[in-house]
Amino acid sequence: MKDTLGDRIMVIFIYAFLIVLAVSTLYPFLNAVAVSFNQGIDTSKGGVTLWPRVFTLENYKVVFKDDRLMSGFLISVLRTVVGTASAILCTAIFSYGMSKKELMGRKYYMIMCIITMYFGGGLIPSFMLIRNLGMMNSFWVFIIPSLIGVWNMIIFRTFFQGLPNGLEESAKIDGCGNWGTLFRIVLPLSGPVIATLALFTAVYHWNEWFYAGIYISDQNKYPIQTILRQILLSNIVSEQGGGGLDSSSLAHLQRAKTITSKSLSMATMIVATLPIICVYPFVQKYFVKGVLVGSLKE
């Protein structure tokens, strides 16, 4: 059957809409890249869209020389790597235990987990707890509270239960205990689910800025996103000055009249986004899979 006129109009409309959507999604990123490579003073004249007009690396030089930004970047990397690896490991061990039917109290353990998905203490009681535990201002506040994810546990458990029984049985016959079976047989077979969950955990850790701002009072221990938030906020409040930058960068900012706070914050934003952009093409197939695994449970 040939497409009718109405169908053809619909298809044209769909293509047009999708192009507009894609362009409007991509443009802000490309514009930020262009501004970050453009001379600050020139940018403030306006008109920089997709391509830098007066190309310069000055903005990035300042960013990479700023001690606070660099330490923030390092803290973010450390937090993402340590946080993701430990959370995935701990949740995998927990889930393997929970996947065993012979586990005593399994049903009650499960109820205990499910309740936390619907109820919580809320912001202030959690804040008080962290303070009473003496974890304020410590790097471990990024890691320990998010070690166990109930949602991830359910996904892991479902995956483990779907593995063929024979493999584990033969491992048991060969003298492997539960821990040995987990590390030698089950985890090596769990590549895809580990990749998916690690991806989402890593993205969470890299992007988290709010709790870091609450739990960390020493600004030198902020992750990059929280620093960036401060810089952008101070740009809005006072349209000038470097805000969250350290004093040497501020001096640099005033000396080099060609750099503006806008060009600098754009460069910082690009630096903070780069790790995600870099891994994004490689993990796309995993997150599509991950969403489907998650939604099956829902």
Added chain:
Amino acid sequence: MAQLSVKKSLESSVRGKPNGFTRFFRQIDLQLMVIPALILIFIFSYIPMYGILMAFQDYKIGRSFSSSPWVGFKHFSYFFNSPEFGIVMRNTIVISFLKFLIGFPAPVILALMLNEVRKMAFKRIVQTITYLPHFMSWVILGGLVSAMLAVDNGSVNMLLEKLSFIDKPINFLSLPQYFWGILVTTNVWKEIGFGSIVYLAAIAGVDPNTYEAASIDGASRFKQIYLITLPSIMPVVVIFMILAIGNLLSAGFEDILILAANPAIRDVSDVLDTYVVRVGIDNYRYSYATAVGVFKAVVSVGLLSMANFIARRSGNSLW
């Protein structure tokens, strides 16, 4: 008799079913896999639930829970009678419903549109681009949005001026009348692509023969969408709708914290969550902020039960 009991205990030990303690210690390696995690869950999820009691006390810094005086519902009634209550409730309700009304159908429509695209390369490019903002933090997206909407040389203002819709640039982010629109648009923009993944998968499960039969019967492509695709993915849509209703009130506050940086628009931007952050973290009124948080949680649970009740009527229960 004695022989029998020996045999019984032997049998039970073979089956691994003696009394609880022995059984427990026999599977101690398994228990050691779960108990540390459960302790963590207890500490970081259950102790804060106990901390909710603070909402009924006058907690002061440096005092312990047990020595704080009980005040009953004082903080709740204080909140209900405060001038902020009306504003905060209105904003919470309006913003949540706008996010739901526009943010929920948007990915469904995008999935339906993507499904009509026959050029696979084009489809993949659009998907790759639209998934991207989901993986960015609100800090980054907020930076991009405020750069786009900036008064001096923001791309949106430049575009609108060039098309002569406006004479001089508008300071979008500090004028209250634009805030809800900006917030909802940004939210849709961030999540539309990623949200469509699930629906695309559901569409992929539709039997292609149905379309063939329909097109032989003379159904146009639009009719096929309306009469085949949409009804086929309806169960998935309903389940996600229930979840969305349950999360109505907690549909994120990072976006508001970031986009409503200007206190001038607080009258339209303040919602329950941001109010809790402000009075609790910034002003140290712990008991009061906890009470507001408890109020929000109660309303949320009510909404979720309501959504589930409606869903059970329609045959798709959440639990």
